[in-house]
Amino acid sequence: MDAAFLGLVTIVIGVGGCLGYFYLSNQLLDKVLFPAKGVNAGRNINRANMIRPWIFLFPAIFALGLYLAYPVFATLWYSVTDRDQGGAFVGFANYSQMLDEPKFWEALRNNILWLIVVPAASTAFGLLAAQLTDRIKWGSIAKSMIFMPMAISFVGASVIFKLIYDTRPVDQKQIGVLNAVWLQFDGGVGSFLILRLVPISILVLFILLVAYMAWGAVRPLIKPDHVKVSKLGMPLRVFAGLVGVYLVFLSLQSIMGLATVSLNYGVPQTWLTIPFWNSFFLMIVLIWIQTGFAMVILSAALRGIPEETIEAAIVDGANPFQVFFKIKMPQIAGTIVVVWTTITLVVLKVFDIVFAMTNGQWETQVLANYMYDKLFRANDWGVGSASAMVIMLLVSPILIWNVYNARKEMR
Amino acid sequence: MDNIAGTKSSLTWAVHISVVLLVALWLFPTVGLLVSSFRTADQIASSGWWQSLFPTEQNLTLRTANPGVDGNQALIDGVYTVSGNLFVVEGRAPSAEESDAKISVWGVTSRAIADYQPGATADLGDGKTLTVQANGDYVWSGPEELTGRGQRAFVTATTPPEFTVKNYETVLVSGASTDSMAKAFFNTMTVTIPATIIPIVIAAFAAYALAWMDFPGRAILIACVVALLVVPLQLALIPLLRLHLGIGIGKGYLGVWLAHTGFGLPLAVYLLRNYMVGLPRDIIENARVDGATEFQIFTKIILPLSFPALASFAIFQFLWTWNDLLVAKVFLIDSSGQTTVMTNQIVELLGTRGGNWEILATAAFVSISVPLLVFFAMQKYLVRGLLAGSVK
Incomplete structure (x- = not known):
């Protein structure tokens, strides 16, 4: 209980201290240093107004500087020094040590997989949910149900999904839903339809979509026509094209795998120990949480679309799918980018889910958990800081993009 | 939307069914945990929870x-x-x-x-x-x-179906110290409440200065806040832990409050500044003309008008600190284990009692029940905050 008392005292001191600081410093400025009376009243008021913003800002700048800005540079410094040698400068030794570790490459590969799958799936599901719930009366109730996992901690969600993925020996009743469903498949026609044909057709659709989008991005470079390519656009378009080709390649590989793999019908699976696929079972947890976020934002964006544009399209004979893909999608493209980048940031920092469910075993390691391992289990601050810098490096394009947009907006 | 043009969509039924399926899919995992927390160990082990709802x-x-x-x-x-x-x-x-x-x-x-x-x-x-x-x-x-x-x-x-509240008794009231969530619950509260209130106060003043005061360097400061918004807090762990150990705070509540305050500030300043910029200029200028000091304008006008934004941020910070595991593990929990929080307690239960679903499910549900209550009570502010924070 004394911790609770300490908490109460902290609230009083913290809040009271802040208010007292702001009040007293303002008083000091107005009454003592530059009083707004006497011969210099006008000049004093101006001077006071020059100083006042910094009084208001000081605690925030101090805390931000100490708790976020300083650590970036400190971590950078730790990543090029060796703690065991008393903090001597060792150049890129930590980085090369990290690059030699297979666990690091595993973490990086998994993180890239997470970065592709989770934002895409969350945004797609969110868009679907937003579009569907906007059309019905009880949509707001449905929305808050889908939004609800946002309030659940990653750890809580991990427990929830561990129950779903639970495995019992073959002679006992399965208490995990996934295995209970899995045991319904017996290798007959139904299994072929659901486990092979449906996923393969989804992947084919995905390939077509990606190919179409990649072609749309690259086309102006190959056939220069009316679309003008800016200097900045060129590398971006090439990059988008390459990502598209890579995704198509991945999907083709998966189709081959799906078509040829022999499935263990009738045997309960320990889902979290199947290499490669277990990462997807972890991703489902994050997709489940983030879909609500995507839905809320995209639903607001969909409502912001001017109705005249939709009416005009319908009058011109567009069907609902054309309205959605040709009229609505282009108008909310900006919002989709925002949602995508926000979820990307969450994915880059994902730690709790992997930590609680597999702790990086069975090839599920990700960068944030790799870093935690290095920092607090292996006590290797050099490599830990180096991997933290890799996360920072991956975040920085989004950082620059956000700052660029914020500056553009303020002008 | 198709109704606008006067034709009723033939897809209405498909839409209803799809939404029902989607909602069911999204609720199913949580309901499973809730139902399991009301079953005995034998029942959980002998049949799936979805069967327990029926005779x-x-x-x-x-x-x-x-x-x-x-x-x-x-x-x-x-x-x-x-x-x-x-x-x-x-x-x-x-x-x-x-x-x-x-x-x-x-x-x-x-x-x-x-x-x-x-x-x-x-x-x-x-x-x-x-x-x-x-x-x-x-x-x-x-x-x-x-x-x-x-x-x-x-x-x-x-x-017929049978349920029990015995698990909650075990976990909350009478349990052995390793299973008990009561202590962890209070610890989590102790972490969360100061870590939610203090950043609001600091951020509100800064946001007012960034929104309504004119001074050189303002634009750069705002850009810095936007940049810090995405800095992964993973980078801050080692330098700050060293700092805390160096200045004598060590691992403990003070450290975790300070850390949460620092990590929450960018979002707080960003949200509040965006909201305050939108307040009507006339009110503030009238007050200035009438001789109000900046401090008075802030406390008497800006603060009450900014209540929705303050509430939005408070919910974010509350959910984030309540659900946090990493910051607590690094800055709070020492080897004595006296200051464990609920998320950490659950992770430990996962390790030691991986098969005891009645304890795990109940402990997890105790920890997610408070955020869920807050979520359903204040969903409006949460949505508003999300929209202000990301759609630009």
């Missing part, structure tokens, strides 16, 4: 009372009789589940467990008979004194 049919092997024990056997009209209820075992009163159980068929050998209907009489040979009713009442009788242990009966009984 289940079970095959049971039950025994009549032992005729050798005094008082069980009576001589009625020259017939030795043992009577009672099959669900009563060794004098134990039937549980709520069993007393509501309905026997559909029964038998007297393990090879023929469905030979008799309730109310029928089975011939056991030597003139002995056994009659079993649907509710488990039986009469076992014979011309000679009955011997041996009780007669076995193989019944197929339908038992």
Whole structure:
């Protein structure tokens, strides 16, 4: 209980201290240093107004500087020094040590997989949910149900999904839903339809979509026509094209795998120990949480679309799918980018889910958990800081993009 | 939206069904945890939670009372009789589940467990008979004194769903110290409340300066806040832990409050500044003309008007600090384990009691219940904050 008392005292001191600081410093400025009376009243008021913003800002700048800005540079410094040698400068030794570790490459590969799958799936599901719930009366109730996992901690969600993925020996009743469903498949026609044909057709659709989008991005470079390519656009378009080709390649590989793999019908699976696929079972947890976020934002964006544009399209004979893909999608493209980048940031920092469910075993390691391992289990601050810098490096394009947009907006 | 043009969409039903499916899919995992937390360990281990919502049919092997024990056997009209209820075992009163159980068929050998209907009489040979009713009442009788242990009966009984709050008692009130969430619950509260309130105060002043005061470098400061918004807090762990250890705070509540304050500030400043910029200029300028000081303008006008934004941020910060694991692990939890928070407690339970779903499910539900309450009570502000924070 004394911790609770300490908490109460902290609230009083913290809040009271802040208010007292702001009040007293303002008083000091107005009454003592530059009083707004006497011969210099006008000049004093101006001077006071020059100083006042910094009084208001000081605690925030101090805390931000100490708790976020300083650590970036400190971590950078730790990543090029060796703690065991008393903090001597060792150049890129930590980085090369990290690059030699297979666990690091595993973490990086998994993180890239997470970065592709989770934002895409969350945004797609969110868009679907937003579009569907906007059309019905009880949509707001449905929305808050889908939004609800946002309030659940990653750890809580991990427990929830561990129950779903639970495995019992073959002679006992399965208490995990996934295995209970899995045991319904017996290798007959139904299994072929659901486990092979449906996923393969989804992947084919995905390939077509990606190919179409990649072609749309690259086309102006190959056939220069009316679309003008800016200097900045060129590398971006090439990059988008390459990502598209890579995704198509991945999907083709998966189709081959799906078509040829022999499935263990009738045997309960320990889902979290199947290499490669277990990462997807972890991703489902994050997709489940983030879909609500995507839905809320995209639903607001969909409502912001001017109705005249939709009416005009319908009058011109567009069907609902054309309205959605040709009229609505282009108008909310900006919002989709925002949602995508926000979820990307969450994915880059994902730690709790992997930590609680597999702790990086069975090839599920990700960068944030790799870093935690290095920092607090292996006590290797050099490599830990180096991997933290890799996360920072991956975040920085989004950082620059956000700052660029914020500056553009303020002008 | 298609209705606008005057045609009713033929897809309406498909939409309804899809939404129902989607909602069911999204609720299913959480409901599973909730239902499991109200079941006993045996029930969780013996059937999936989705089956517990409906009456289940079970095959049971039950025994009549032992005729050798005094008082069980009576001589009625020259017939030795043992009577009672099959669900009563060794004098134990039937549980709520069993007393509501309905026997559909029964038998007297393990090879023929469905030979008799309730109310029928089975011939056991030597003139002995056994009659079993649907509710488990039986009469076992014979011309000679009955011997041996009780007669076995193989019944197929339908038992209604049964739930218990015992898990919550174990976890919250009476549990062993390793399972107890009560302490972790209070620790989490102790972390969360100051870590939610303090950044609001600091950020509100800064946001006002960034929104309504003119000074050189303002644009750069705002850009810095936007940049810090995405800096991963992973980078801050080691330098700050070293700092805390260096200046004597060490691992403890003070450290975790300060860390949460620092990590929450960018979002707080960003949200509040965006909101305050949108407040009407006239009000502030009128107040200035009337001779109000900046401090008065802030406390009397800006702060009350910014309530929605303050509430939005408060919810974000509350959810984030309540659900956090990493910051607590690094800055708070020391080797004594006295200051553990709920998320950490659950992770430890996952390690030590991975198979004890009744404890795990209950502990997890205790930890997510408070955020869920806050979520449903203040969803409006949460949505508003999300929209202000990301759609630009």
